Amino acid sequence: MxxxxxxxxxxxxxxxxxxxxxxxxxxxxxxxxxxxxxxxxxxxxxxxxxxxxxxxxxxxxxxxxxxxxxxxxxxxxxxxxxxxxxxxxxxxxxxxxGNVFIPSDGINSLAQQIAKNIPKKNIILGKEVVSISIDNIVSTIDKSKYSAKIIVIAADKLNFEYLAYRKKRNLISSNFNKSKTLYFSIDDNPELKKFYLYLNGSNEGIINNLIFLRNEKYPKGKIITSITIFKSLELQQDVLAKKVIKELKLIFGDKIKNHKLIEIFSIKELINSSINHKYNLCISNNLYFCGEHCGVASLNTALKTGRLAAERIIELKK
Ligand SMILES: Cc1cc2nc3c(=O)[nH]c(=O)nc-3n(C[C@H](O)[C@H](O)[C@H](O)COP(=O)(O)OP(=O)(O)OC[C@H]3O[C@@H](n4cnc5c(N)ncnc54)[C@H](O)[C@@H]3O)c2cc1C
Structure with a gap:
């Protein structure tokens, strides 16, 4: 190594x-x-x-x-x-x-930080939007209806296309990358270096990269390892977890002790390319959109297009 x-x-x-x-x-x-x-x-x-x-x-x-x-x-x-x-x-x-970082409370904390600044009465969470009508009525899965003068669709690419154009969600698209990330808790060991990115350049095995993380919120004496794979994605969760742990032990030997699978995240729809770079964020005078699919897919694009859509709407209201 x-x-x-x-x-x-x-x-x-x-x-x-x-x-x-x-x-x-x-x-x-x-x-x-x-x-x-x-x-x-x-x-x-x-x-x-x-x-x-x-x-x-x-x-x-x-x-x-x-x-x-x-x-x-x-x-x-x-x-x-x-x-x-x-x-x-x-x-x-x-x-x-700049530096590479991960928020200590996970990547979700970025969205939560933004949501915190919005008054509670102005935000409704946990409801799937099923349709948006021409007269700007938003229907949610629980059959509630909301109307708004202007709507911005900030959904991911497939859901955006479905809500805006009724385009069927087509998951079998080569435009999406797929991967799995497995999280295990293991006993802490000073020889397992925390926050180092371990890369597998051997062309063998299924682990591509991994990292050991420590956080004061984890139980004492325990650390978490986050492991990303691109191969064997079709395996059942328990079989996959066993295979990954076996490989981890091949690399780190008996430093890997008392492992426990926490969760496996499947990423099925990660955009790898995007055609629309013109930030044309307007469908009609009262329907806008934003998100990573409007440019090079990233948090920056998601935030930037959200801001641009808001600026256009403010401009319109003047
Ligand atoms: C493992 C991983 C690591 C990444 N690392 C980085 C990184 O280091 N830096 C970086 O810049 N980017 C990174 N990205 C990419 C980044 O996460 C995305 O580009 C970003 O989250 C896109 O934001 P978004 O708001 O456009 O879309 P999303 O984050 O997909 O948000 C869309 C939201 O719309 C909601 N939604 C969809 N349909 C509906 C509906 N019908 N009704 C109601 N809600 C709906 C979804 O639930 C979701 O919350 C990473 C992605 C992954 C998977």
């Missing part, structure tokens, strides 16, 4: 930290060029795939298979690297601009 620094934060620490080189001088040089180019907004051709880009630009096969492939597979949640360069550039730019 090799441990090294984050190359996007400090490429020299990254280079110094590796005793067994997994890269050539040319790899480091190319990574530096990409870093500078993206940091200063000189874009690469957007429509090519990340896999093609890595091969064509001249990275060594070893660097691609041991670092770039498992790392970016974990980021894009697909292991073929068929994600388009526009997504790569947005993600890479974020790496060059």
């Amino acid at each position: 090799l441990i090294f620094a984050n190359p996007f934060e400090n490429i020299l620490d990254f280079a110094k930290g590796i005793k067994t080189p997994i890269f050539t001088i040319k790899d480091l040089f190319l990574l530096g060029v990409i870093y500078l180019r993206i940091k200063f907004n000189f874009k690469y051709y957007e429509n090519t795939t990340v896999h093609t880009f890595f091969s064509k630009i001249g990275f060594s096969k070893k660097f691609i298979s041991l670092f770039l492939k498992p790392f970016f597979s974990g980021v894009f949640l697909e292991n073929q690297l068929r994600t388009k360069m526009n997504k790569f550039q947005e993600v890479f730019k974020s790496f060059t601009d």
